[in-house]
Amino acid sequence: MWGIEKTLWTSNDEKGFTISTDKSLLDTEIIYNFLSKESYWAKGITKELVIESIQNSILCYGIYQRNPNEDFAKQVGFARVVSDLVRFSWIGDVFILPEYRGYGLSKWLMSIITEHPNLKGTSFQLATKDAHSLYAQFGFKPLEQAENRMARPLDWQVIYEGYKLNE
Numbered sequence: 001m002w003g004i005e006k007t008l009w010t011s012n013d014e015k016g017f018t019i020s021t022d023k024s025l026l027d028t029e030i031i032y033n034f035l036s037k038e039s040y041w042a043k044g045i046t047k048e049l050v051i052e053s054i055q056n057s058i059l060c061y062g063i064y065q066r067n068p069n070e071d072f073a074k075q076v077g078f079a080r081v082v083s084d085l086v087r088f089s090w091i092g093d094v095f096i097l098p099e100y101r102g103y104g105l106s107k108w109l110m111s112i113i114t115e116h117p118n119l120k121g122t123s124f125q126l127a128t129k130d131a132h133s134l135y136a137q138f139g140f141k142p143l144e145q146a147e148n149r150m151a152r153p154l155d156w157q158v159i160y161e162g163y164k165l166n167e
């Protein structure tokens with residue numbers, strides 16, 4: 001049993017970005033703002049539900065400009081993983097803030113996630129509208145035998161009722 005450690009990676013270039021799995025370092029305001037206002041997949045989500053989803057995800061990755069353990073460090077990106085750490089993992093809520101795009105940060109993040117010792121052998125799944133070629137670089141392919149897969153769509157109204165929140 002490896003256990004899930006809080007780990008930190010530092011970029012080996014002059015830009016000084018770091019990636020950390022320490023949930024206590026995450027800037028939930030930045031994550032909430034992006035997901036609620038900018039994302040195409042969780043538009044309008046409340047801050048309570050963003051925090052709930054972070055708490056209940058086995059691994060959350062923040063990308064920071066500078067080292068959040070040493071300095072003021074701005075969070076510039078995020079991704080989270082839901083997984084049983086044996087066979088199955090789902091990657092979601094991947095984003096890099098617009099002014100930090102194009103520097104290879106999402107590729108760095110994907111390489112770290114897919115190389116995690118407890119995740120790297122699992123079957124990874126995700127959904128994307130237009131970033132297929134990003135994920136293809138890390139071994140993702142369109143679903144094989146899609147006719148054998150089924151999914152039940154999420155229902156915001158039921159989620160909000162379950163958490164006793166008004167939509």
Ligand SMILES: CC(C)(COP(=O)(O)OP(=O)(O)OC[C@H]1O[C@@H](n2cnc3c(N)ncnc32)[C@H](O)[C@@H]1OP(=O)(O)O)[C@@H](O)C(=O)NCCC(=O)NCCS
Binds near residue numbers: 095105129133135
């Ligand atoms: C998609 C996103 C995470 C990419 O982040 P980034 O740090 O700018 O990307 P990188 O610099 O690491 O490069 C991404 C690579 O994937 C490719 N790519 C494929 N689809 C892409 C897309 N929709 N947007 C950006 N890059 C994309 C790029 O061409 C690049 O490949 P290359 O360097 O081999 O040419 C970022 O644009 C973003 O946050 N978009 C809005 C949210 C989003 O769509 N998230 C993904 C949901 S599945």
